[in-house]
Amino acid sequence: MFSSPPTVYVEADTPDPFLIDEEGDALSDDEEDPSSGAVSQQTVSPAHNVPLDLPPSPSPESSDIRPQGLASPLPNLNKDVPPPPASESDEDEEAPELYLPTLIVPTMFLPIPNTDPLTTLLNKYIYPPEKRPARDLTGEWQKSDFHTLVMTNSWRALARMARDRIVTSDPSDLTLILGLWHLRLSCLARLRLFNQTSAECTNLFAVLNSIQPAETREYVFERILPFELEVMQTRLKYWSGDHMGYLDVLNALLKKCRNKCRQSGDDATLVPMWKERGARVCLIIASQMIEMKEITAAARLLEPLCKQGDVSSPSLRSSVGRIYLQGGNVQMASKHFELVAADPNADETLKQMNTALLASAEGDWSEASNILKAILEKDTENYVAVNNLSVALLSQGKLKEGIEVLEGALQASPSTVVVAEPFLFNLSTLYELRSTTGFEKKRELLVEVAKWSGDGLRTNCLKMPAN
Numbered sequence: 001m002f003s004s005p006p007t008v009y010v011e012a013d014t015p016d017p018f019l020i021d022e023e024g025d026a027l028s029d030d031e032e033d034p035s036s037g038a039v040s041q042q043t044v045s046p047a048h049n050v051p052l053d054l055p056p057s058p059s060p061e062s063s064d065i066r067p068q069g070l071a072s073p074l075p076n077l078n079k080d081v082p083p084p085p086a087s088e089s090d091e092d093e094e095a096p097e098l099y100l101p102t103l104i105v106p107t108m109f110l111p112i113p114n115t116d117p118l119t120t121l122l123n124k125y126i127y128p129p130e131k132r133p134a135r136d137l138t139g140e141w142q143k144s145d146f147h148t149l150v151m152t153n154s155w156r157a158l159a160r161m162a163r164d165r166i167v168t169s170d171p172s173d174l175t176l177i178l179g180l181w182h183l184r185l186s187c188l189a190r191l192r193l194f195n196q197t198s199a200e201c202t203n204l205f206a207v208l209n210s211i212q213p214a215e216t217r218e219y220v221f222e223r224i225l226p227f228e229l230e231v232m233q234t235r236l237k238y239w240s241g242d243h244m245g246y247l248d249v250l251n252a253l254l255k256k257c258r259n260k261c262r263q264s265g266d267d268a269t270l271v272p273m274w275k276e277r278g279a280r281v282c283l284i285i286a287s288q289m290i291e292m293k294e295i296t297a298a299a300r301l302l303e304p305l306c307k308q309g310d311v312s313s314p315s316l317r318s319s320v321g322r323i324y325l326q327g328g329n330v331q332m333a334s335k336h337f338e339l340v341a342a343d344p345n346a347d348e349t350l351k352q353m354n355t356a357l358l359a360s361a362e363g364d365w366s367e368a369s370n371i372l373k374a375i376l377e378k379d380t381e382n383y384v385a386v387n388n389l390s391v392a393l394l395s396q397g398k399l400k401e402g403i404e405v406l407e408g409a410l411q412a413s414p415s416t417v418v419v420a421e422p423f424l425f426n427l428s429t430l431y432e433l434r435s436t437t438g439f440e441k442k443r444e445l446l447v448e449v450a451k452w453s454g455d456g457l458r459t460n461c462l463k464m465p466a467n
Contacts, residue, residue: 095223098220099172100177100207101171103177103181104166104177105167108203109163109166110196112156112159112160112193116137116191116455118450118459121446121459122135125443126443126446136154139159140160141158141164144157152454153190154455155190155191155454159184159188162180162183166181175224178225178226179226181204181229182226182228182232185201185232189235190456191455192458197232201233204229231280234250237249243288246288247285250281254278254281257278257281261275282302286298286301286323290323295326295327299327302319302320303320312345314340314345314347317343318337318353321335322354324336330362337354341355349378352371352374353375353385356392360388365392366396368388369392372388372389380412381416383417383423386406386408387423390405390430399433403434406427410448414451415452419452419457422461424449424462425462428462429463431445432463442462442464446464
């Protein structure tokens, strides 16, 4: 007769006070227990076959004797997996290695001419040569800093500096190289060397479009290429005289900005950036339409930008009103000027300028003069008001006063006003209307312009033929 084995009291396990992952030990215990074959087969199954949401199998030996209030020493395997930390390491790892020595080859660049139209006028009209102001056309930049070169309109020196730095750059530093390329092409455009700008820009994009493989080329165009260089490329159509083609490529660029903005979702950095870029392209399109005398189309293009949500732009709305004014639509201009006048965020000077322009369009030159004089009493350096006042005085037959207003501004701040071509054109026109001695006054103006204007001035504003 068989008797049951004596009952053996098994003492409950004391939990380990230290946090130790015992998952591996528990699995090994199950594997050694022959009485739990089914459990061990599930436990030793490959990791990729084990669902993460299943609770761990309890040990068959300790499940019946563990006190109810005793916490399991094993870590909670059912907790949510935390998201990976946001970092740029993954993007950096995916970034392809870029090494483009073709971009820094000296043959990519053309020599800059060592003369300009202003020098031609000086040689023709100013004699003896000792009276001609000294002008540096060598493009030396080593003795000046970047800020000084920009403030003095030394575009020739800046273009040469960009070229010298490009040819000595590391071919793998593509961000720096493309930034210098943008500086170079912008300076050439400022010098009005449009054929040279087009040739060098074509050389640049020929290299970029030949990057292989296609994934690397796409990465360069999407991540590294400055947006300003894309805008510069669209100007090639304009400089070649294809104005409709210019509008087409600008429209394609505007569509790209819209698509990128939609793809950015709610990104707080990318969405405002692409909106700002799209607004800039709209302004460029509007400028081209005005040049093509498409006044109404330009104004309607800019009207949606005047108010974005709860943010209004009084300056842009004033510009839209002035575009309508330029096209002769006084009624629409008055409507926009009234909205600016009712805007509490609009500057008072801006409101007064709009009123003066509207009075000029209606033929009330006396009222326009009084408003512009009131603006100048508050800000004597408002040279836009100075220029408009001279036009208002001319329309009243006050030719001498108009010349005195412009000459006073020229003496007060020559470096500021000589780069404003409408200012120089108006002053030259007043000199011609005053008397036959106007030519001598224009020669004196030419000397002042040569002293202060720097590079890139469009000399036809002086109304002095070069031939």
